[in-house]
Amino acid sequence: MQHAMADVRLSKFDPLPRILAFDDFDDGLHGWCELVGNHDGDLSQVQPVLSDMRPAQLSSCTFFDIGTHGAVDGTYSLKLATRPRRFHQAVAIKRLTSPTNGRVQLEAWFTYKAEQTFGGDAPGARAWDGNYHPSEAHFGSFTLWNDVCEGTAPGQRYHAALRYENTNEQGEFTQRWLYKTGLHPTTRMLRGGFDSAQNDVHVARPDMWAPVPNGSQQLCFNEVPTKVNWHYLRWQFDLAARRNIELQVNDLTMDLTGVPVLTFDEGYWGITRLLNLCLDVRTTSDVRNFLYLDSVLVSVDW
Amino acid sequence: MRESFTAVIERNAELTDRLATEPYECAWASEARWFVRVMHLEGGGHLSASVQVSPDGLHWCNEGAALRAMDAPGLYSLPVRDFGGWLRLDCTLRGRAPRARVMIYLALKE
Numbered sequence: 001m002q003h004a005m006a007d008v009r010l011s012k013f014d015p016l017p018r019i020l021a022f023d024d025f026d027d028g029l030h031g032w033c034e035l036v037g038n039h040d041g042d043l044s045q046v047q048p049v050l051s052d053m054r055p056a057q058l059s060s061c062t063f064f065d066i067g068t069h070g071a072v073d074g075t076y077s078l079k080l081a082t083r084p085r086r087f088h089q090a091v092a093i094k095r096l097t098s099p100t101n102g103r104v105q106l107e108a109w110f111t112y113k114a115e116q117t118f119g120g121d122a123p124g125a126r127a128w129d130g131n132y133h134p135s136e137a138h139f140g141s142f143t144l145w146n147d148v149c150e151g152t153a154p155g156q157r158y159h160a161a162l163r164y165e166n167t168n169e170q171g172e173f174t175q176r177w178l179y180k181t182g183l184h185p186t187t188r189m190l191r192g193g194f195d196s197a198q199n200d201v202h203v204a205r206p207d208m209w210a211p212v213p214n215g216s217q218q219l220c221f222n223e224v225p226t227k228v229n230w231h232y233l234r235w236q237f238d239l240a241a242r243r244n245i246e247l248q249v250n251d252l253t254m255d256l257t258g259v260p261v262l263t264f265d266e267g268y269w270g271i272t273r274l275l276n277l278c279l280d281v282r283t284t285s286d287v288r289n290f291l292y293l294d295s296v297l298v299s300v301d302w
Numbered sequence: 303m304r305e306s307f308t309a310v311i312e313r314n315a316e317l318t319d320r321l322a323t324e325p326y327e328c329a330w331a332s333e334a335r336w337f338v339r340v341m342h343l344e345g346g347g348h349l350s351a352s353v354q355v356s357p358d359g360l361h362w363c364n365e366g367a368a369l370r371a372m373d374a375p376g377l378y379s380l381p382v383r384d385f386g387g388w389l390r391l392d393c394t395l396r397g398r399a400p401r402a403r404v405m406i407y408l409a410l411k412e
Contacts, residue, residue, distance in 0.1 A: 028305050036313075043314035055309035057327040062387050064358035068329075076330060083324060116360060 009073065013107045014234060015299035020096065023296040025058060026074030030296075032056050035091040035201075035278065038187040047190055049198040053280075054090040056080055059292060063226035064116060072109050072230045072294040080291045082283045084115070087140075087199040090291075091280040094298075097273040098148075101240035102302035106144065106277055108293050111228040112166075112219075114138035115288035135225040137173065140284035141165045142291045143202065144235055147276035148242075149268055157271070158263040159183070160237055160244050161202050162212070162256075164219070167284045169206050177215030177247065179259045182208030186264070200282065212259060217252050230294055239275075305330065305412040311391070312406040314341075317349070321393045323406060325359040329387035331410035336391060338369060338378045339405040347400030348373045349393060353380065356388040364392075 009024060023030035037050030059079035061069035071077040080090040098104075114135045125134055145161035163178040182203045185194035196204045203209065220229040236245040237256075242263070244256035277298065281291035311323045328334060338351060349372040353365040365385060369378050382389065395402050 029307060034310065046314075052313065054324070055311070055326075057309075058307070058330050059327045060329045060387065062327070062329065062358060064360055079327065081324065 009295070010297070012072070012109065012232070013297045015107065015297055016103055016105050016301045017299070018302065019297065019299045021094070021296070021298040023078075024074070025078040025293060025295065026071070026076045029056055029058065029078065031094050032078055032092040032279075032296075035093045047187060047196070047198065049089070049184075049196070049201050052083070052088070054081055054083070056092045061228055061292065065226050069226070069228055071292075078293040078296075080279065080281045082281055082289045084283075084286050084288045086284060086286050087282065089201055089280055089282040091201060091278060094277045096275040096277070098239055098275040099273075100302050102300055103236055103238050103245065104146075104275070105234060105236045105299045107232070107234045107297045107299070109230045109295050110233055111230050111292045112139060112142055112221075112281065113225050113228060113290045113292070114283075114285070115290065116225045117287060131223060133224050136221045137167060137171060138283070138285045138287040139166045139221070139289050140282045141167075142279070142281045144233070145202065145278045145280075146237065147274060147278065148239065149271045149274035151272050152267045152269055154265055154267045155263045157268050157274070158242055158261050159202070160261045162235065162244070162247055163202075163209065164217075164249075165209070169284060171284050175216065175218050177212040177217065177249075177254060178209040179212055179256075180208055180262070181210050181260070183262055183264065189266075201280065212247075212254050212256065215252075215254050217249060219249070228292065306410060307331075308407055308409045310405065311408050312404060315404055315406070317393060317395045317402045317404060318400065319395055322354070322362075323390045323393070325356065326389050326408055327359070327387060328385065328389050328408070328410050331412055332383065333411050334382045334385060334389060335409045336369070336380045336382065337405075337407040337409065338372060338391075339407075340372055340375045340378070340402060341405065342403040343373070343375055343400070344402075345397045345400035347395050347397040347402050349395050349402055349404075351391045351393040353382055353385075354390050354392050355385050356390070357386065359388050362390065362392075
């Protein structure tokens with residue numbers, strides 16, 4: 001009630017006591033920029049999976065059949081778009097640092113879509129029946145994640161990543177939440193000989209994911225590629241404990257305190273108190289996949 | 303203050319024949335400027351690029367403006383207005399076994 005009275009736009013969120021960022025994409029991109037891998041000015045040194053993460057867009061959700069759909073409020077949302085190429089991934093990042101340890105919470109109103117296609121689908125694909133639309137099977141996954149580094153000592157950097165997998169690597173419906181069980185090599189690790197399949201920014205091999213306990217969930221794709229329904233998401237993690245706490249997506253709240261968070265064995269220079277928040281979308285088909293954010297709110301308990 | 307945003311539409315991309323850039327939404331902007339930085343060009347290559355517009359990000363037609371004579375490394379630029387909600391650049395490279403490496407930027411302003 002207090003939030004609603006202070007600002008009606010905040011009443012759809014449930015923030016921790018201090019709001020670090022309220023990003024309503026009706027008035028700009030709010031520092032959500034494209035991720036790129038490390039280089040020394042020569043862009044051909046960027047490792048392939050981190051070389052083409054695509055610039056974020058301010059979208060009006062405009063479609064061929066109805067025109068402009070708009071967002072939860074206002075017209076614009078943040079849009080991440082893959083190329084129409086299997087396993088391509090688009091990533092946006094917001095770069096902060098943390099003054100102290102404590103809880104961090106990311107909330108968002110989001111939706112996701114595969115691009116409209118015309119003509120027949122692949123032989124054997126489940127056909128349109130007036131309710132189910134094959135476009136839903138064209139959408140791969142989206143992931144929320146962080147990049148945290150406390151200092152320069154070994155073991156002080158980690159990534160927590162939570163993925164909604166709509167379809168697996170084979171394009172089959174799975175509709176569940178995953179956490180990662182392995183790391184993707186940083187640029188320095190890659191230069192040191194750590195190998196990577198280079199098809200997912202999160203993991204060195206595509207099988208390095210495991211289901212979040214009680215994390216099966218069907219979201220509201222809404223039948224066709226041109227109807228968007230906005231979903232609520234709230235993810236909380238603890239910088240002091242180096243752990244996820246919980247993830248709420250609509251009516252499902254997952255306890256993440258038992259989900260392992262992997263640290264890097266080595267120390268990293270120049271990223272002390274790093275607190276990066278990231279969002280990405282990854283296609284498992286040769287169709288563009290889109291992740292839309294109406295608004296994002298980052299809050300903390302310190 | 304007017305909103306602005308520069309998107310890197312192609313980064314260090316290699317061309318050998320044709321490249322239509324990915325659809326980019328820009329309904330919020332009233333002016334745009336394309337920058338094509340030709341970093342490398344060989345095989346007697348001649349690069350041209352036509353601005354294209356779309357109502358839906360799926361169906362495209364030429365807007366009319368074009369960069370027609372990019373035949374040496376360097377920076378080339380083109381302003382666009384009244385473009386509706388989407389922009390892309392349709393690039394064609396001609397020559398004997400031509401090869402080019404480019405950066406393509408789209409600078410947008412409210």
